[in-house]
Amino acid sequence: MENYIELEQLLFGSCPALELRHDEMLSDHTSFRIGGPAPLMAFPRTMEEVGACVRSAWGLGVRMEVIGKGTNFLAADAGVNAFFLNTGLLTQMELSGNQSITVQGGAPLSRVALFAAQNSLTGLEFAHGIPGSLGGAVAMNAGAYDGEMAAVTVTTDYLTQAGEHHSVSGKAHEFGYRRSVFSDKRRIIISSVLQLKPGQEQVIRARMSELAARRKQSQPLEYPSAGSMFKRPPGQYAGTLIDQCGLKGRAVGGAQVSEKHAGFIVNRGGATCADVLELVRQVKSTVQEKTGVALEMEVKVIR
Numbered sequence: 001m002e003n004y005i006e007l008e009q010l011l012f013g014s015c016p017a018l019e020l021r022h023d024e025m026l027s028d029h030t031s032f033r034i035g036g037p038a039p040l041m042a043f044p045r046t047m048e049e050v051g052a053c054v055r056s057a058w059g060l061g062v063r064m065e066v067i068g069k070g071t072n073f074l075a076a077d078a079g080v081n082a083f084f085l086n087t088g089l090l091t092q093m094e095l096s097g098n099q100s101i102t103v104q105g106g107a108p109l110s111r112v113a114l115f116a117a118q119n120s121l122t123g124l125e126f127a128h129g130i131p132g133s134l135g136g137a138v139a140m141n142a143g144a145y146d147g148e149m150a151a152v153t154v155t156t157d158y159l160t161q162a163g164e165h166h167s168v169s170g171k172a173h174e175f176g177y178r179r180s181v182f183s184d185k186r187r188i189i190i191s192s193v194l195q196l197k198p199g200q201e202q203v204i205r206a207r208m209s210e211l212a213a214r215r216k217q218s219q220p221l222e223y224p225s226a227g228s229m230f231k232r233p234p235g236q237y238a239g240t241l242i243d244q245c246g247l248k249g250r251a252v253g254g255a256q257v258s259e260k261h262a263g264f265i266v267n268r269g270g271a272t273c274a275d276v277l278e279l280v281r282q283v284k285s286t287v288q289e290k291t292g293v294a295l296e297m298e299v300k301v302i303r
Contacts, residue, residue, distance in 0.1 A: 003062050004040045007083060010056045011042065018052070019043040026075040026302075029067055029086065031131060033224040034273050035075025035302075038065075041084040047190060050085070054188060055163035057083050064161075065302060066188055068106050068133030072140060072226055076303040077273045085188070087135060095119060099196055100154070105135030105189040109142070112194075117208065122199030123152050128208040129215045131227070135189035139182035140298075141175045145211055150175035157190040158182070165190075178231055178298055220258040223266035226299040229280065230263060233293050239263030242283055245290050252279040277301070 011018055020042050026035030044050045057064040063082040067073065087106030093115050096102040101121070103112050113128040126147025130137060138156055141149050155169045166187075174181040182189060215221065230238035242248070242262035250257045254271030257279065258264040265276055265283075284295045 003060055004083065007056055007060055007062050008040060010060070011052060014052045014056070015044075015049045017045075018049045019045075024084070026067075026070075026073075026080065026084075029084075029088075030070035030073045030075055030226070031224060032070075032074055032226045032271075032276070033267055034077070034271060034276065035073070036077050036079030038080055038082060038084045041086055043086050043089055045089045047090075050087075050090070050188070050190070051159060051163050051165075053083075053085050054159050054161065057085075058161050058163060066135070066185070068136045069108060069131060071132040072136060072299055074226060074273055074276055074299050074301045076301075080302050082302075087133060096193055099198060100193055101196070102191055102193050103134045104191045105133060105138075107134045108132075109134055109137050113208065116194075116196055117201055117204040120199055120201045120204070121196035122204050123147075123196040124194070125204060125207040125211060129212055134192060138173075138189055138192050139180055140178050141180050142178075145214075148175075150180075152194045152196060153192050154195045155193040156182075157192070158187040159190060161186055161188075218261055220260045220264050220266050223258070223268060225258070225264050225266045228263050228298055229265045230283075230295045231298045233295065236293065237263070238295055241287050241291055241293055241295070245283075245286050247283055247286060250279065250282065252276075252282070255279045257283065273301075 023037040024041040025037055027033050042053050065082045066085045068087045090104040090106035093101055093103040093107055109127045109130045109132055112134055113124040116124045126145045130142050137149050138153055157167045239262040247257050248262045249259045253275030254269050255275035256266055256268050258266050287293055287295050
């Protein structure tokens with residue numbers, strides 16, 4: 001506790017306008033609506049405040065976690081003993097060339113896709129229905145409907161844990177299936193430059209509407225979740241395997257394997273982290289036993 005008090009005092013001295021909150025419930029900041037309190041959470045509005053948070057936490061040896069839209073998190077019921085850097089207010093985006101845009105890490109990916117459409121730029125239609133932030137999407141190489149961030153991300157600025165400013169370009173992102181050089185969380189994404197192509201706004205919006213309708217029909221958007229719970233096994237689909245094993249509708253407490261899409265675990269109301277993890281254990285065990293496939297979680301568990 002003393003470290004958090006010292007951290008707060010240090011941040012107040014260097015960034016008096018920085019918003020800090022105590023014992024903020026992580027369930028209010030994650031799409032799963034699950035998770036206990038965080039001792040201290042910061043809501044920076046400027047890059048200077050972000051830098052101060054990172055350097056101060058590192059200097060004091062305080063564990064820091066970065067959270068954007070919280071769409072790929074499962075947080076512990078008892079809370080997480082860490083300083084949380086919430087990037088939700090860092091949402092600026094601007095044209096940085098005739099066919100590219102520069103976007104801050106906290107910008108909602110759906111808004112980034114709309115911004116591209118408004119400027120008649122194509123290439124982000126797939127991202128319109130992905131609920132996360134730009135930073136999270138780049139870090140995990142988010143994708144859907146044959147599109148992924150690797151195809152459009154050309155340069156990313158980031159901070160190290162010591163607060164040093166660096167950037168990576170092209171292949172240095174080390175994009176792979178649901179991973180990148182940022183997957184280890186030792187780098188904090190500040191912004192990325194996305195390279196797109198000229199298109200017609202009407203055509204772009206029509207494609208977005210088509211994909212939105214497909215998502216609504218196939219995904220359990222009516223319940224809180226963290227999106228796809230498992231990574232896609234090579235040559236197969238996790239949801240199909242889970243369905244074939246008769247696990248649709250399987251529930252533990254308030255957590256349930258979606259009856260609409262077996263690749264999702266949803267919070268039907270009052271689900272705890274423990275409920276979700278037990279259900280994940282049962283699903284993985286059953287799928288392994290019946291198909292020989294070892295499922296790997298895509299959602300990150302933060303304890």
